[in-house]
Amino acid sequence: MTASNPAVGRPAGPKPSLRRRGSRGSILADHAATVALWGTGVLVLVILGAIILHFALAAWGVVSPSFILGDPSRTTLGGVLPILWNSIYILVLTMLIAVPLGILAGIYMSEYAGDNIATTAIRFAEESISSVPSIVVGLFGLILFVDDFHWGFSALGGSLALTFFNLPLMTRLAEQALRAVPQEERSASLALGATKWQTIRHVVLPLAIPGLITGVILTAGRVFGEAAVLLFTSGVGTPQHYNFLNFDLTSVASPWSPFRPATTLSVYIWNLNSEGLGAFKTQIIDGSAAILIAIVLIFNLGARFIGRVLTRRLTAA
Amino acid sequence: MPTTVAYPEPVLRPIEVTTSQAGADEFAARTQDVKISTDRVSILYGEKVAVRDVSLTIQERSIMALIGPSGSGKSTFLRCFNRMNDLIPGASVKGEVCLDGENVMETDVSVVELRRRVGMVFQRPNPFPMSIFENVAYGPRRRGQNDRRKLDELVETSLKRAALWDEVKDDLRRKSGLALSGGQQQRLCIARVLATDPEVILMDEPASALDPVSTLRIEELMRELREAYTIVIVTHNMQQAARVSDVTAFFTMAEDRAGYLVEVGPTGRIFTRPNERLTEDYISGRFG
Amino acid sequence: MAQMATADRLTGLRARPGLLERIDVPRRVMFVAAASMIAIVALLMGFIAWQGIQLFVKDGVSVGQILSTTWQPDPENGATNYGLLPFITATVLVTAVALLISTPLSVGLALFLSEVAPQWARAIVQPALEIFVGIPSVVWGWLGITTLVPFLAHTFHDPISLSLPIVGQVFSMPGFFFGYSWLAGSLVLSIMVLPTITSVSYDAFRAVPQELRTGSLALGTTRWQMIRHLLLPAALSGVLTAVVLGMTRAAGEALAVQMVIGNAPIMPEAITQPLTTLTSQITLDMGNTTFGSPWQDALWTMSLVLLIISVTSVVLVRVINKRRLGA
Secondary structure, three states, rough: OOOOOOOOOOOOOOOOOOOOOOOHHHHHHHHHHHHHHHHHHHHHHHHHHHHHHHHHHOOOOOOOOHHHHOOOOOOOOOHHHHHHHHHHHHHHHHHHHHHHHHHHHHHHHHOOOOOHHHHHHHHOOOOOOOHOHHHHHHHHHHHHHHHHOOOOOHHHHHHHHHHHHHHHHHHHHHHHHHHHHOOOHHHHHOOOOHHHHHHHHHHHHHHHHHHHHHHHHHHHHHHHHOOOHHHHOOOOOOOOOOOOOOOOOOOOOOOOOOOOOOHHHHHHHHHHHHHHHOOHHHHHHHOOOOOOHHHHHHHHHHHHHHHHHHHHHHHHO | OOOOOOOOOOOOOOOOOOHHHHHHHHHHHHHHOOOEEEEEEEEEOOEEEEEEEEEEEOOOOOEEEOOOOOOHHHHHOOOOOHHHHOOOOEEEEEEEEEEOEEEEEOOOOHHHHHHHEEEEEEEOOOOOEEEEEHHHHHHHHOOOOOOOOHHHHHHHHHHHHOHHHHHHHHHHOEEEEEHHHHHHHHHHHHHHHHHHOOOEOOOOOOOOOOOOHHHHHHHHHHHHHHHOOOEEEEOOOHHHHHHHHHHHEEEEOOOOOOOEEEEEEEEEHHHHHHOOOHHHHHHHOOOO | HHHHHHHHHHHHHHHOOOOHHOOOHHHHHHHHHHHHHHHHHHHHHHHHHHHHHHHOOOOOOOOHHHOOEEEOOOOOHHOOEOOOHHHHHHHHHHHHHHHHHHHHHHHHHHHHHHOOHHHHHHHHHHHHHHHHHHOOHHHHHHHHHHHHHHHHHHOOOOOEEEOOOOEEEEEEEEOOOOOOOOOHHHHHHHHHHHHHHHHHHHHHHHHOOHHHHHHHOOOOOOOOHHHHHHHHHHHHHHHHHHHHHHHHHHHHHHHHHHOHHHHHOOOOOOOOOEOHHHHHHHHHHHHHOOOOHHHHHHHHHHHHHHHHHHHHHHHHHHHHHHHHHHH
């Protein structure tokens, strides 16, 4: 029937055994690759473990309640309280601006953005800011806030520069969280006669909350450790003593004022390393770095934990 | 010598079952030896039994169709012939699956060698994102065949066997496999399997994503390929099973949702005089 | 009555939406939030560009001069020369070596996570990578200073050379004097960009349909053959994007590099020698120069160069991805 088909006429030779290894070389290469790829995973864990161990050991005997709650000093093993305070202050200030802005932008990008020039421009801007070096964003803050606005080095200037730097990240994380909400949820709400905004407000946003919170915490982690943006915006230096009862927001001495120089923990480490000659330089940096790493760990694990708990609660309800 | 073959346009035919003595004789002449045999094969996903105690034999150079309702485990069963179930975490297979009398389930069997001898065509055509030529040459190249002339020859023969050569010979190396139509993609996938010189070809609903004309084209191809290969096809489409297969095995689901083999026999008999009530109900459309 | 109701309903369906709905305040507010990023980028580019050209416009320095190799910005030390070539070359070379180290490791890690790792291993390694991302750059720099730099200084203090029996000396270079060096900078950077390259290539590998993997394995290829000949080519543009993004991050990283590279504004010759990159020189000098001085203007020009590098990479990523869509 199909004599012209080259399929016909298969030589019937002796059947090879299945135990014959196809090609020794390729099997060996496969094993080698598997070992090497596992090796990369193990390497990452080993490096991370070594880093954590390194700082745990370095911080041993340095980090104590008096270190965390003491005032800085170059001649003794001083504390980091004002610096830690500045880090938290700038973090809160930045998140107060960046989170609402980022979430609003994220909603726009996820729910409204059409295929038009404005969307393309926003995406391009988002990608551009993400790729601009943090030091350049810091320099931009230097021109804008320190010089043009005559704020000098200020916590607010630093926070705004940090907002510029982290807005794309916050927007992208918010957009991802919203996009993860199934389309059927939106359709169901719209089919019930809800307007688009009502749908977003009452259906999409509540469902996206675990993802949004994870996004906020991840952004916070990055804000907390950033130094290059702050070097030339919120300033470098060693604050001596903060009187936390000074609520005069116009006073440069008040720890509550946004218009005062505010050295954060990361900037402090850099500054100590560049200029510090004090006898306890190494210990202070080790202790500060250990605190930074501990907080980063808390942020990361916290984001994971809260995200998981909220998701479980939402899906269980 | 490979020659260019003109393939007739496939025609839609009514369901036609070979029950004649001539058909049976032709089958008997074509096939003598048992190619695959299974002995009490059970497949589990974790604790859940997906397929229970299937024993059957498949003759060399024949087409065996596995039919049955969704969830009856026929695709899962098919995948134990080339141990694709190994790739699913938590899946385990009990019992024996023998290829030419050798149990493929044993731990020292090389799955790479097994899968070369037992090729597979999937439900959705899955050409690689590379040229048509590279798609077909992919398997041989991985086995160390880098001789240009031999590869050219192999690709041409495979594409001819898969009845695709005439349509693609002009831009073999320029056109991406993804640029072909659905039916052409599926024939490309068959050519890709043929190029690795398999003895058995497993087809998991190879035509269910295709239009009727492409479907008939693939069936035509299967009838040609059975002259040289052992083919096992899983299909939802009973007309298809009746049109192409020599032997049909009917699977269904037990009350615990585990699939099992109800009966197996010559296609002509299964479709006209099934032994089991369940088979008759399914074939006549009273079930599934 | 019934007819009236029908008519009502018809007009109801055709009714123009109310004023509030037409203005759609939420939409406008959100658009402004999203569009603020355009304003930020435009302002940033405008300001940096303006400051960056002052060196040419106001101080009359020629483009030829900034492409020279001598950095002598201090008028107190004699005639000034604002050669930026040492910084640009160092940035390129430090980044290149960092990528050479990091790319195989990161792509391997991405392959491990997407193709090899069982669920439990992924559940450990992925959070570990996220912690890597979170570690601040000053901490990486400090780690470099306290571990890597002393290690290099002790282990490879003597000149390094390789001699073969008949050919003679193949190459030689000075050993590490302090340990602060090009290599130290590249090593620190390679760890810092590892999570970036890994996560972007991981996404690229996940985007390759599962059926292709099954198709290849069913043809009797080993997993490595599948990865090497199917997955890597199919995900190539994604991996390239990952490397470009890693490159951007490495070229722009300031503090960690500044802390370990040794800050010597000279043309790179050996991987053991101290260098200065664009970012580290800006970090170092910006605070010590007066606004408007040619010295500081030269630093602004360096930031403009950095900005150009990063915008180029954004365009590059777009081109790579467009090509992927076209194929």
